[in-house]
């Protein structure tokens with residue numbers, strides 16, 4: 001499965017969510033589907049998209065939050081799964097796109113090539129709703145279920161190590177930061 005196809009399938013639902021992505025390929029792929037003020041592309045803070053999503057979900061309990069993560073990024077911050085399990089905000093969905101690669105910096109293999117099962121780590125960290133979804137249809141179904149379930153959900157998807165042809169995004173980090181913050185405040189200055 002191409003991550004881009006999975007993103008396209010869930011994009012209509014992402015429009016209704018607060019979305020935080022990791023940097024690099026997944027950010028560009030989401031941006032290319034159509035940028036929205038509720039999308040934040042976390043540049044530089046590798047591994048921390050889920051921590052930011054957790055903070056947003058806890059501080060804005062009425063708003064659904066989705067994190068789009070990568071295997072190598074999550075491996076930088078595995079403790080996030082324990083922290084999510086501990087606070088288990090019902091409005092948070094964490095999607096892990098596992099291409100077994102650090103694709104955005106050249107495609108080096110990540111530790112998921114040698115057996116680390118991130119769905120298993122999430123489960124054993126105490127997260128109850130963990131779904132493996134390795135086809136576009138399965139991702140769509142799992143995400144629809146997560147969006148309707150009033151409980152913390154993790155979706156782990158194996159995807160091909162294929163990224164966008166260009167990493168160019170016509171939005172600066174600060175522009176994204178201020179627009180996103182304004183969106184969270186309901187458009188107020």
Ligand SMILES: Cc1ncc(C[n+]2csc(CCOP(=O)(O)OP(=O)(O)O)c2C)c(N)n1
Nearest residue numbers: 024025044046070071072073101102103104
């Ligand atoms: C602390 C830190 N270390 C390294 C980097 C460089 N870096 C940016 S993206 C990336 C790989 C991300 O891999 P993954 O999360 O698996 O996503 P993919 O690129 O495969 O979609 C790396 C190493 C960084 N931005 N910050």
